[in-house]
Amino acid sequence: MQIFTASTEKPSKNSFQDSFFCFSCRKNQSSGCDEKNSFFTYALVESIKNCLENNQIRYRDLQNYIADKFSSEGDDKDSQKPYFCSQGKNTDVFCEVTDNLKNVINGFFVQPVVTETLEEGIKEAQKIETDYSDVIAKIDSSFLNKEIVKNLSKEVLGQITAIPLIEPLNKIKFTKLITSDKINNHISGYKSLCTFVDNNCSDYFAEISYDYKTRTVKKEKKNPWEIALSLSYRNLFGLNDYSEPTYKWVDEAVKIPKDFYIKNDLPYDFISFKIQSRCRCITDKELVLIPFYNNTSIYLVYAQFDYKYTGVEETGPVPTTWKGKNCKPNEIVEVIKQMITNFQEKTYTTIREFLEKEKNVIEI
Numbered sequence: 001m002q003i004f005t006a007s008t009e010k011p012s013k014n015s016f017q018d019s020f021f022c023f024s025c026r027k028n029q030s031s032g033c034d035e036k037n038s039f040f041t042y043a044l045v046e047s048i049k050n051c052l053e054n055n056q057i058r059y060r061d062l063q064n065y066i067a068d069k070f071s072s073e074g075d076d077k078d079s080q081k082p083y084f085c086s087q088g089k090n091t092d093v094f095c096e097v098t099d100n101l102k103n104v105i106n107g108f109f110v111q112p113v114v115t116e117t118l119e120e121g122i123k124e125a126q127k128i129e130t131d132y133s134d135v136i137a138k139i140d141s142s143f144l145n146k147e148i149v150k151n152l153s154k155e156v157l158g159q160i161t162a163i164p165l166i167e168p169l170n171k172i173k174f175t176k177l178i179t180s181d182k183i184n185n186h187i188s189g190y191k192s193l194c195t196f197v198d199n200n201c202s203d204y205f206a207e208i209s210y211d212y213k214t215r216t217v218k219k220e221k222k223n224p225w226e227i228a229l230s231l232s233y234r235n236l237f238g239l240n241d242y243s244e245p246t247y248k249w250v251d252e253a254v255k256i257p258k259d260f261y262i263k264n265d266l267p268y269d270f271i272s273f274k275i276q277s278r279c280r281c282i283t284d285k286e287l288v289l290i291p292f293y294n295n296t297s298i299y300l301v302y303a304q305f306d307y308k309y310t311g312v313e314e315t316g317p318v319p320t321t322w323k324g325k326n327c328k329p330n331e332i333v334e335v336i337k338q339m340i341t342n343f344q345e346k347t348y349t350t351i352r353e354f355l356e357k358e359k360n361v362i363e364i
Helices: 037-049 058-072 099-108 118-142 148-160 165-171 191-200 224-237 331-364
Strands: 002-005 019-023 056-058 083-086 093-096 174-181 206-221 244-261 270-277 284-293 300-310 311-318 323-327
Touching: 019 058, 019 224, 037 058, 037 099, 056 058, 058 083, 058 093, 118 284, 148 270, 148 284, 148 331, 165 331, 191 224, 191 244, 270 311, 270 331, 284 331, 323 331
Parallel strands: none
Antiparallel strands: 002 019, 019 083, 056 093, 174 270, 206 244, 270 284, 284 300, 300 311, 300 323
């Protein structure tokens, strides 16, 4: 069974309303194959190849091609017939057409060259290397190896360090502090960060460790006969089930993220851009940036913090929400520059509003 879904949200009771289900055959049929591929998989790849001239490929295009492909194989009731169930729109996009996608799909249909002698085989291999060297180099350059990631992380830190404090903040006696360090459990909002990483960074090089706890939860208690009777009332007669539910207390194991580390061997794991006030009654602001890398892209996790004061003592950051942003390697520097610019402007707006209120109070 293949499941195509246009939804990027976590599963819920309405999760399937934007989903596309594609079964390779009906339940009373067999899904055929040869020594290389399943017939359904081959038809799926063919359907993608058929759409490579477009900018986008829609789910409907794939389904129509696969249905036509198997319809032309014959009308025997035992022959394989894929089955589709669509809960989405006809215009939903399966994927964007890129050069990498074209290379992968077209390569699927390339037949191996059989030669009579070893010498002929070597000549053929050299010819292929010559013909496709530019393509191979381009594909290789799109992957992030350890050296590229290390150099990129150094460039990011250098660019952030060079970003000046905006002039309005300079005039009201603020300074900037840049920190880069390894992740540890002293970072602000670390527990919520671990949960965010566990939920969003599974495709990136992050290793999560967990605590396992048991909690007692209240669950509705129903035996199979009660469930069957309830369904009968609703489905056959259109009636509601008014029976009083019964409950039981059940021990449930819970997995809680407690720590993580980034697998890349980088000069730092996170960068902090902190705007500090020389006046202790004014809140400090901090932007924390944590880049997660995989083979092809970067997921930038970030959060903003306000530091409060009571008298002369700093009480620590006000809790905030962690967020994430997908970036391409050639975009990461500009993305971070823009984030820091927006962060400074937002900080200045907040501080200015505070100072205006204090000015009015003093004048009164």
